[in-house]
């Protein structure tokens with residue numbers, strides 16, 4: 001009897017781990033329970049009894065983001081952090097607003113392929129293939145055009161017009177993540193050793209210091 005209880009306990013723990021860490025849905029949904037102490041690959045599930053339509057919903061994506069920043073762009077997230085119902089479902093959405101000539105700095109979304117749809121304006125967009133080719137794939141796209149950024153590759157956008165622009169992107173992750181090249185390389189805490197960056201970028205150490213001071 002004691003042996004059976006022990007076995008049940010082990011199975012229960014193992015099952016908890018499978019549900020909490022498997023990124024593919026093994027049930028209809030798994031609304032994220034951010035209060036759960038269980039850590040896993042994703043977020044533990046809210047009891048389905050307590051789930052409501054609000055847990056799958058968000059409002060306000062019609063409102064432009066605030067583009068008053070040095071890059072002149074604003075990213076409004078609709079990932080699992082904003083919609084708990086996205087947990088385990090492998091998708092998310094972002095709205096991006098661009099001031100005239102504003103940019104989204106070169107970055108990767110480490111966990112997602114992105115498909116971008118221009119709603120207003122004209123964007124110069126592109127991505128760079130991995131080493132050794134580092135080929136730039138780029139074009140100018142307009143209202144109604146769609147472009148795809150393959151998972152993990154460095155990409156960027158710029159509004160190449162005198163009017164505001166905005167786009168929506170679908171991403172193949174509930175939590176795609178963003179690694180902005182300037183912020184991560186020159187703005188880490190603490191800084192990457194100056195000598196490392198000076199050699200990597202083949203510039204004087206003073207120039208590294210100048211760039212770091214901006215972040």
Ligand SMILES: *[C@@H]1O[C@H](CO)[C@@H](O)[C@H](O)[C@H]1NC(C)=O
Nearest residue numbers: 032033034046052054055084
């Ligand atoms: C789910 O929605 C309800 C309102 O319908 C809300 O009270 C609750 O906090 C939400 N749960 C999560 C995890 O967002």
Ligand SMILES: *[C@@H]1O[C@H](CO)[C@@H](O)[C@H](O)[C@H]1NC(C)=O
Nearest residue numbers: 064065066067068069070074
């Ligand atoms: C937009 O951001 C700037 C800079 O952070 C801030 O000064 C300004 O108040 C913000 N505007 C709105 C409408 O929130």
